[in-house]
Amino acid sequence: MNINRKAIELLEENQYDESLKLFKEAVEITRDVQSLNNLAWIYCYEEYDDTKALPLLDEAINMNPNSHFPYNLAGEIYCRQEKWESARDILEKAISVQSSKTAYNNLAVANYHLGNIEDASKYFLLASEPSDFAFYSHVKCLIELGNSGEAKRKLDTFSENDDEFVGEVDVADLYVELSCYEDAIKWFEKGWNSYWKQPNWIARYIYSLLKINNPTRSQELLNEAINVKIEEIKDAHEEECDEDWTESDKQAHIKELLNEKKGYEQMFEKVSSGYVPAMEFDTSIQTACYLYGCNRHNHPEYKD
Numbered sequence: 001m002n003i004n005r006k007a008i009e010l011l012e013e014n015q016y017d018e019s020l021k022l023f024k025e026a027v028e029i030t031r032d033v034q035s036l037n038n039l040a041w042i043y044c045y046e047e048y049d050d051t052k053a054l055p056l057l058d059e060a061i062n063m064n065p066n067s068h069f070p071y072n073l074a075g076e077i078y079c080r081q082e083k084w085e086s087a088r089d090i091l092e093k094a095i096s097v098q099s100s101k102t103a104y105n106n107l108a109v110a111n112y113h114l115g116n117i118e119d120a121s122k123y124f125l126l127a128s129e130p131s132d133f134a135f136y137s138h139v140k141c142l143i144e145l146g147n148s149g150e151a152k153r154k155l156d157t158f159s160e161n162d163d164e165f166v167g168e169v170d171v172a173d174l175y176v177e178l179s180c181y182e183d184a185i186k187w188f189e190k191g192w193n194s195y196w197k198q199p200n201w202i203a204r205y206i207y208s209l210l211k212i213n214n215p216t217r218s219q220e221l222l223n224e225a226i227n228v229k230i231e232e233i234k235d236a237h238e239e240e241c242d243e244d245w246t247e248s249d250k251q252a253h254i255k256e257l258l259n260e261k262k263g264y265e266q267m268f269e270k271v272s273s274g275y276v277p278a279m280e281f282d283t284s285i286q287t288a289c290y291l292y293g294c295n296r297h298n299h300p301e302y303k304d
Contacts, residue, residue, distance in 0.1 A: 004034060004293050004301060012296070016046060027056075034292045034302035036060040037070045041290050050077045061090075067302055068098040069290040072106075079106050079285045084113045101127045102286045105134050109283040117141050130157070132164035133284050136174070140281055143177050152178055160190070169195050173204060173279050181208040197225050199263045203270075203277035210271055222264050229261040 007022035023042050026035040037060050040053035054077055060070040071094030078087035087110040094103045108123035121141035128135035135154070142151035155178070158171050168191030175184035188205040195201070202225055209218045236254045241247050271277070293301040 002301075003029070004038060007038070008291060008293055008295070011042075011046075020046070031059065032302070033060045033063050033065045033067070033070065033304075037065075037073065037302070038291055038293075040070070041073060044073065044077065045287075050080060053077060065302070066097065066304065067292075068094045068100065068103065069292065069302075071097060072100065072103050072288065073290045075103065075106050075110075076285060076287060079109055082113070084110045088114065099126075100288075101129075101134075102288045105284075105286045108134070108137065109285055112137070112141070112283055117144050121145065127286075129162070129164050131159055131162035131166060133166050134286075136166045136170060137283060139174055140177075143174065148178055152180065156183075167191065167195070169201050172208075173201065173281075176204050176208055177279055179211075181211040184208045185212070192221070197228055199260055199267070200277060200280050202264070203267055203275075204279070206267055207271050207277055215268075215272075218268055222268055225264045226261060229257060229264065233257045233261065 003022050003026045007019050007026065010016075010019035010022065020042060023035075023039045027039050029035070036056045040056040040060070043049045043053040043056070054074065057070050057074040057077070061074060065071075071090050075087050075091035075094055078084075078090060088107060091103050091107040091110060094100075095107065104123045105127035108120045108127060111117075111123060112120035118141075121138055124134050124138035124141060128138055136158075139151050139154050142148075142154070151174070155171065155174050159165065160168070168187045172184045172187035172191065175181070175187060185205070185208050188201075188208065192205075202221070205221065206218045209215070209221075233254060236250065236257060239245070239250060241250055289297045289299065291297075292299055
């Protein structure tokens with residue numbers, strides 16, 4: 001068994017220190033695409049140290065590998081570092097070597113943050129599965145581009161039965177962006193009992209209800225949210241402190257809960273007075289295994 005496969009086997013057996021030693025030894029023996037890439041991946045996903053990984057990937061990429069692994073991993077790191085232009089450039093190269101949904105998603109993320117919404121929309125679509133977050137992000141881009149009709153048609157296809165369904169409240173949020181308040185309310189209602197109660201999305205639910213002139217349901221929901229918060233405050237007061245949860249932590253948490261309760265108490269009047277709660281949206285970087293020789297993911301070892 002070669003040193004790379006032995007290192008991966010030890011990693012699978014949770015013998016991390018021994019595995020890392022062998023991955024480093026492989027680089028010392030031969031600084032090639034495989035050894036450099038695999039050690040970089042270990043630094044990313046076991047050491048959580050992208051700064052150690054990136055120089056190794058740069059060295060591997062300078063060898064013009066015929067595999068997308070080093071490019072994809074470097075692009076992922078650049079996205080985490082919010083170096084969007086570098087991420088875009090290296091992920092375009094990755095896709096020219098071999099396309100993948102992960103690379104398309106991360107290229108979409110980079111373009112979105114660069115303000116290239118049309119390109120982001122295109123790449124999110126290429127990365128997507130039915131009703132998943134990439135497809136959701138594609139629809140969000142369509143809305144930003146003013147393509148409301150296409151966005152509505154695609155949003156109407158979302159289903160809770162799809163394997164990667166993004167979530168009821170998330171779907172509702174996009175309907176609010178499209179001013180389709182009846183549809184938004186339907187999805188908010190579906191997610192009411194399963195989602196963590198948070199002021200932002202509840203404010204958008206209340207906003208939708210008031211848009212169709214349903215103040216009674218708005219007050220019912222706010223009363224329920226307030227009662228939930230009262231119970232949380234009571235539980236927080238009774239929580240015991242220890243070295244991991246100090247009295248200072250406890251008091252800060254109680255203050256946060258009290259502020260949220262006050263927010264619910266004032267929400268009806270605030271929204272009624274013309275306040276439009278903004279949608280919270282952020283992109284999501286996708287990750288993958290890029291270990292050459294990984295049996296779990298059927299990755300062959302690198303060949304020139």
